Structure formats: C-alpha cells, structure tokens
Amino acid sequence: MGCEIYIHNDPQLFEALNLNKEAIEAEIGESLDWMELPKATASRIRLVLSCDPMEQEQWPKYFDWCATNMQKFSKTFLKHV
Template structure:
C-alpha cells in the first residue's frame, strides 16, 4: 500500500485496495460498468478489459 499513489498515477486510474490481515495477501480491484450479455456493451467492455490488462502488465511487475 506504500506505493498506491505511484501505481495509480502510472495506471491512470484508481483502484480499490483491500488489506486482508487474516491472510498473507491483499486484494486490488478495478471495476467497470457494463453487461457482457448485452451485445451493444460487449465491444467496449472487451476494449476496456484489454487496455486495463495491458496497463497492469506494464505497471505492476516493477512493484512485485
């Protein structure tokens, strides 16, 4: 959590950071509204998913 602001700045969006004190892990969540079952939403959702995954792949390895 100490690098939260730096990570979010590099990603270009905010994340939901959840500490899990009962575990040896934490959870980081990003959400986006839409419905994959609605064909009019699916192209935009796939584009968002690919862009978000690319951003995570580019930014997070530096912090692991």
C-alpha cells in the same frame, strides 16, 4: 467486470505495493480498490467496470477495456514487484 492483482499469502508484498499506491494509481490513471483482507489468506488490488454483460452490443467496448487495463496492470505492477 474487473481487472485485478491477486496476492496469495504475502502480506509483505501487498504492503510494499501499498507504499507505492499513489505512483501505481497515477500510472494506471485510475483509483484502485486496495483490499488487504487481513482475515483471509490473500489480498487484492482491483479496478472494476460497472457494466451490463447482457448488452452484447457493448461487448467490444468491454473487451477493449479489459485488454487495455490488463496491459496497464502488467506494465505497472511489474515495475513495483
């Protein structure tokens, strides 16, 4: 399960965000996967939760994780775009 920023065909935006990597990660409170993907037409910045989607009793925890991190991503990345 993950939360990510998908940047289509804009390497300059990825680089601008990458220049603020420390501040972004500090605000989100996690280390992120910064995937420039130079041979692709897109880049990604993501946070991944290792989980088992078959554990239905954990779904509320997983949904909370998603909601919390989507809010953090939105709030944080809007400041840097």
